[in-house]
Amino acid sequence: MTRRVSIFGATGSIGQNTIDLIGRDAAAYDVVALTGGNNIAQLAADAIRLRADVAVTAHDRCLNDLRDALQGTGVAAAAGEAALLEAAERPADWVMSAIVGAAGLAPGFRALRQGATLALANKESLVTAGPLLMAEAVAHGATILPVDSEHSAVFQALVGEDMAAVERIIITASGGGLRDMPLAELRHATVAQAGAHPNWDMGQRITIDSASMFNKAMELIETREFFGIAPDRIEAVIHPQSIIHALVGFSDGALMAHLGPPDMRHAIGYALHWPDRRDLPVARLDLAQIGKLEFQTPCETRYPALRIARNVMETRGKAGAVFNAAKEIALDGFISGRIGFMDMTAVVDATLDVMSREFRLNEAMNTLEEVLAVDHLTRMAAQAQIEQMEQH
Ligand code: NDP
Numbered sequence: 473m474t475r476r477v478s479i480f481g482a483t484g485s486i487g488q489n490t491i492d493l494i495g496r497d498a499a500a501y502d503v504v505a506l507t508g509g510n511n512i513a514q515l516a517a518d519a520i521r522l523r524a525d526v527a528v529t530a531h532d533r534c535l536n537d538l539r540d541a542l543q544g545t546g547v548a549a550a551a552g553e554a555a556l557l558e559a560a561e562r563p564a565d566w567v568m569s570a571i572v573g574a575a576g577l578a579p580g581f582r583a584l585r586q587g588a589t590l591a592l593a594n595k596e597s598l599v600t601a602g603p604l605l606m607a608e609a610v611a612h613g614a615t616i617l618p619v620d621s622e623h624s625a626v627f628q629a630l631v632g633e634d635m636a637a638v639e640r641i642i643i644t645a646s647g648g649g650l651r652d653m654p655l656a657e658l659r660h661a662t663v664a665q666a667g668a669h670p671n672w673d674m675g676q677r678i679t680i681d682s683a684s685m686f687n688k689a690m691e692l693i694e695t696r697e698f699f700g701i702a703p704d705r706i707e708a709v710i711h712p713q714s715i716i717h718a719l720v721g722f723s724d725g726a727l728m729a730h731l732g733p734p735d736m737r738h739a740i741g742y743a744l745h746w747p748d749r750r751d752l753p754v755a756r757l758d759l760a761q762i763g764k765l766e767f768q769t770p771c772e773t774r775y776p777a778l779r780i781a782r783n784v785m786e787t788r789g790k791a792g793a794v795f796n797a798a799k800e801i802a803l804d805g806f807i808s809g810r811i812g813f814m815d816m817t818a819v820v821d822a823t824l825d826v827m828s829r830e831f832r833l834n835e836a837m838n839t840l841e842e843v844l845a846v847d848h849l850t851r852m853a854a855q856a857q858i859e860q861m862e863q864h
Pocket of ligand 1: 480481482483484485486487507508509510511512530569570571572573575593594595596619620621672673674675676677678736
């Protein structure tokens, strides 16, 4: 039987890896919707090759190009936010959520409402709206499967285990592209330096977030929300080789580690075939050749994002949405050269402080609209922080 699949963020790094896996066995899948943003040529080529029902670009201004590229192919073209939501409502068995940023939130919610299995790469969904998202899945009998490699690793280590016996979850961090740069020089790090990852080949934003460890901060929060484990039982450890992705510690002292090559097709493939395991085209590890695996405690002076994540995990409520929106604006500021690498933390800290005077950060949010309103207000506050920094 063919499975109906949709891929949100199909033109990105995760989306292309997903298409690689699906394209290897195209007859097994009925592709419902593929979505992208600016990369119309890629979106159209994949939609034609995989015979998708519809291809959607997030940007209205790209619709004519998409229509031209799809003319006569039988693939429908659509554009804009409403079209993304409509695509998420099209019945599908499995939906990949791989749009980058908070823009990925609403389509994921829609997919859950139609009871689909949501393969969740979009970190922002759990960070900004974890409790709501998990509740939405339960309410509609939908399943969320983690795609972030660390959470997929934890998920796999937990198969057949009782959460009551879990003492701690440890997620690993490579340390990113600036791991060996002296602390004093970090403030001068460039976008090119921060955007070069030693082990993983990923999109620019997540690669820079790896260097600042905002990515690990997001993953700590995701761990808290997805697995429902107390913040003081979640740890991050630097592991430069990126071979172990996560470990789960049990009450009998056992630590179950998940090892795999740094290739996102493993976690994507696991979510695609879950609960089965199928052959995947990823390299097999040669442990003797790897030789040694190293671990270090991350220094919070170097990686202040981890300290912020602890506060966000304790506070919950609106704190995750504020943290994520402030981080996205700070990252934009760094990429566009408006602020320095270490200023990103200052922007996030200051924005959390400003927003804590707007409303109680630990207050729960009950609707997606409320999440998006907090997101919007926070973005304006974070922009104001960057403007203030530019003036000094
Ligand atoms: P990319 O930047 O490579 O791709 C992002 C995708 O989202 C592209 O298809 C892009 O379209 C689309 N997009 C961008 N802006 C919008 C918007 N406003 N509305 C709708 N679509 C948009 O990102 P990644 O694939 O690296 O990451 C995707 C998500 O997965 C992120 O949340 C990331 O944190 C997470 N993730 C990524 C991992 C990785 O290895 N890359 C690992 C784990 C999680 P276009 O390119 O056509 O403009």
